[in-house]
Amino acid sequence: MAPRKGLSFDEKRERLMELFTQTADFFTLKELEKIAPKRKGIVSQSVKEVLQSLVDDNMVNTDKCGVQTVFWALPSEASQKRHATLHNLQQAVEHKTTEKAKLAKEVEKLEQGREDTQERRHLLEQISQLEKRKKELDVQLNRFAEFDPEEMERLKEHTRIARESTNRWVDNIFNCQSWAVNKFYMDKRDFSKQFGIPEELDYLEG
Incomplete structure (x- = not known):
């Protein structure tokens, strides 16, 4: 039997992100280094680096x-970021499609009674690159097909769990x-200042 292949860095990022969104809980680094190997197969030595990359992003x-x-x-935040990414990708596709159509018209004009020119070759190269980019964007858009009604209901449930978990921490x-x-006999404001508790901290409403 061939030796088991280790996880790539992107796979570790994805699995660690799943751990956060599936549990909707708060963790320290030590807790993650203990839990991640058992639940997600991420070796504890790489948890800190993977975690920092997710924080940086x-x-x-x-x-x-x-x-x-x-x-x-929280799952609600992850959903919002995915929706924003989807919206940006859709806008990018629309922009590139419009740009491609414009360039196609210009190429058509250049081909009418004209010899092959450097400008024409340049435009054809641009079209080729745009078509390639459009295919890449189409692939990314297909990945967001998961946002069907059942998926949205699941996200709503995760949001509810996240809200309850947050309120437990606040409590x-x-x-x-x-x-x-x-x-x-401390003053509440002194306690909050000492432990970095913001004045606006309050329970989340449904």
């Missing part, structure tokens, strides 16, 4: 929570705040 959020740094990516923070205020 704004696919995963990160923030300080007390002395720890937490990471999360935990408020409980910690109340305990510290009562135990050590």
Whole structure:
């Protein structure tokens, strides 16, 4: 039997992203290094690098929570980014299609009673490149066919789970705040400032 091929970097990114969106939970780096190998087959030594690439691409959020740094990516945010990507791809296809039609008309004019010219060859090369690019965009658009009604219902359910998970974290923070205020006679504003809790922090509504 041939040895099992390791995951590529893109496959690791995809699997780690699935871990976030499927659980709709918050993780520390240590938690991810422990969970990712078991659930997604990503070796713990590469989790940090893969995670940082997702953060750099704004696919995963990160923030300080007390002395720890937490990471999360809610399904609703992932859906919004996919919709934005789909919209941009559609606009790109429309633009390239219009540009291709315009160039085709210019080529047709050049062919009428004219010998082969450098400008004509240049336009033909542009058309060839545009057709190739259009095929690439068509392939990408087909990948977004997953956005059917059933998929949207699934995303709505993930959004609900994410909202409930977020509200549990908010509730935990408020409980910690109340305990510290009562135990050590602290001012709520001092506690929030000390642990980096924004004043606008509140529960998410449905």
